[in-house]
Amino acid sequence: MISMPQLIDELSQALGAGAVLTGPSDVAAYVEDWRGRYRGPLTAVVLPSTTEEVSLVVRACTRHGVPILAQGGNTSLSGGAVPAADGVPPVVVALQRLRRIRGIDPRNNTITVDAGCVLAAVQQAAVEAGRLYPVSLGAEGSCQIGGNIATNAGGTGVLRYGNTRDNVLGLEVVLPDGTIWDGLTALRKNNTGYDLKHLFIGSEGTLGIVTGAVLKLHPLPTAQAMAWLSVRNPEAALDLLGIMQATCGPRLSAFELLDENQIRLVLEHVPGRRCPVADPAAWHVLVELSDSGDAAELEARLEAALASALEAGLVIDAVVAASGAQRAAFWEFRHSVSEANKKGGVGLTSDTAVPVSAVPAFIEAATAAVHAIVPDLPVVIVAHMGDGNVHFIPFFSFPAWNGLAERDQMARRIRQAVNDTAARFGGTFSAEHGVGQTLVGEMARYKPPVELMLMQAVKRAFDPAGLFNPGRLLPPDPTA
């Protein structure tokens, strides 16, 4: 029933043959995620250059009943942007040719961009206009704005500036029927009906394809101050966070927690990294302040806050970065954790979040739950603590992992123990990485049925044929 050659022919006529890829080597980069964990067949990769071309592609695929999968920088950690192993092979709509900065309005603090713009390019364009685009994450050199929006990307700037969702004012979306919705408003206030953009943000390509966005910019901080601290335990880190928030208010732009195991993995596996404090303690906190004005004033404020934290016994050791190079080195250490953990063994990464106040109790309870399955299994912790977002990572050495009889089952049991614990604290199994294909089972397990029903109702209303990223995000619709 589905005539692939005819569809490919139509796509080639609409976009030009050079924009439709089908050869195995041409599509190799699109069929698999960057960690090599997910792969699946596809019908073709198309490279539209305009929103109108995206619309043509959607209309053609819809006519033929072929699924449509939008792909940005292909940096998903949840398998959300590569073809599924089963079902009709999708047409992958790769957005990289939509990469114009459409405009920048410094006096309105907004930038309007194509969805295929790389995050770092948007950050750079903002800086050139004397502004800050505050979303920042490890993959910023290759991830695209469209993917950031589709997954509501988080990262290290969330504490002060919010998630991607909080930095989007308007969207342009190609809807499942091919219609283009121009919602590119640059307004900070607009109470005229349902806020549709928030439905698309975080919808992981299941409701349409984001092709453009108006993003919020912020004043470019002219001063930074950073400290690397060692603390006794997460409870002390939580008290320290309270002090930092009370004394530094919105200047506090990062508050990251790392445990000793995470420090060791980076030191062992990533060349050139040094731990800022001389004697690596059990728990470490990276604190960043940023502000307009003068660096000296900001550093003085940081030092005053740290002095009172030292006095209160919350901090064991503290190193305040003495230069921009040292601040960069602190961040480089923090951003090395993915590489270190990949090289050092097999980490059963989780992306839990709990209320900030519950972080210490959650870490303790989740550790106990994991140890009830594998006694004494090391746990690696790297947390955006200011957001309550804990990457809680039960960690196997390669020999220990390879020695296991039932690896998949073990991974499932351990992850479930961690996510069950998060749920007990009112938490979530996916704070910032999204659901993709990895966590669809968790959606069925943890989300209240009434919430799934509402989501399915939205999905049916927007994409009645179910062609947009099928099998992702939502469990199968019982009423479909």
Next chain:
Amino acid sequence: MISMPQLIDELSQALGAGAVLTGPSDVAAYVEDWRGRYRGPLTAVVLPSTTEEVSLVVRACTRHGVPILAQGGNTSLSGGAVPAADGVPPVVVALQRLRRIRGIDPRNNTITVDAGCVLAAVQQAAVEAGRLYPVSLGAEGSCQIGGNIATNAGGTGVLRYGNTRDNVLGLEVVLPDGTIWDGLTALRKNNTGYDLKHLFIGSEGTLGIVTGAVLKLHPLPTAQAMAWLSVRNPEAALDLLGIMQATCGPRLSAFELLDENQIRLVLEHVPGRRCPVADPAAWHVLVELSDSGDAAELEARLEAALASALEAGLVIDAVVAASGAQRAAFWEFRHSVSEANKKGGVGLTSDTAVPVSAVPAFIEAATAAVHAIVPDLPVVIVAHMGDGNVHFIPFFSFPAWNGLAERDQMARRIRQAVNDTAARFGGTFSAEHGVGQTLVGEMARYKPPVELMLMQAVKRAFDPAGLFNPGRLLPPDPTA
């Protein structure tokens, strides 16, 4: 077909007779808005005390096919919370008995409240815990959180802290079928499917009844600094805003613009008000900074910023508040505009927003558009300039208004001229007051058809019987 006596009987059995009002004097406060502009018949007013009772009410009304209208503090400026003049008279669900502060978690910076809590009570509970709930507006002494959420209320804190939408983490909602959705999450990051809360925020009671919410709290600022400035024109105010944002960053918590006519109206009609600057100029700006730490440091920063603005010729005159009492007096002046304008004549208030950068050009163009209809008609302007939100108010004296032959038609023409102008600048006809019944026609006129179609699809998916606040927010559904 609709048996009102039987419905009222069922409601009385479910809630107790004291919670069901039908007598004319008992329901008088619920049938009309506070300005006396809208009124309509109702079947009954119910006063549920729990979420479960709200659910019982919804189920009973749904069985009988009677419309359901949620009402909070009844402070809407758009007629959104009182019965329509036509159609089946609704059951008004008044939320004031749901007024518990359910809990406060200072270390998570959250407060969980019933929807019927008055905004000022929530602000007060936050202060008692050493925190700030930042939504602030003229009606805060009587408006309720549920209404704030249903209308995404704005106010004077938006520049720094965002709208109500930006301060809601979780919701509890009674859905149109009576099901209770417990979405009371207190998480700052949660990427697990469509963000349903954003659909309900700003939906003006058309998708269900909000019964509870988890709200974000912020560090309580310990220092404020304020200045009242006179400036040459809106363009100078815009340049001044840029300077304040660059030098004061997130400390800038208010930037309000008022024109000479607005100043005069307050001075003439509200006893006890004094203009802070000696010689009222054409345009005035109220600037507020707030911060943790020391007031002296903040004042020094404000004075430095104003000095450079004076030097650049942007500011004609400036008075920095010397005390808390003086700051309160500045705000009192600002909050007196509604009273002044009501007493001083007939203002055809608008609630436009445009990109911040377009505010000066918009004011000029809208003034010209109004003067093309009524030459030299005074215009009153009071704007949350930092948000691009301009209350642009063509203003008639009572004699001039009463002398008009076709008042309704004149009001329509003038408002349309203003809103058309806003639309030309990429603006909106309702920045913060919502649509209610007043602006349904504007929805049809200004919203792209594709956007209305998507909203109607959401409405049908959530409320297929169309019983929730019918005739509000959305124009009639062409497919229904």
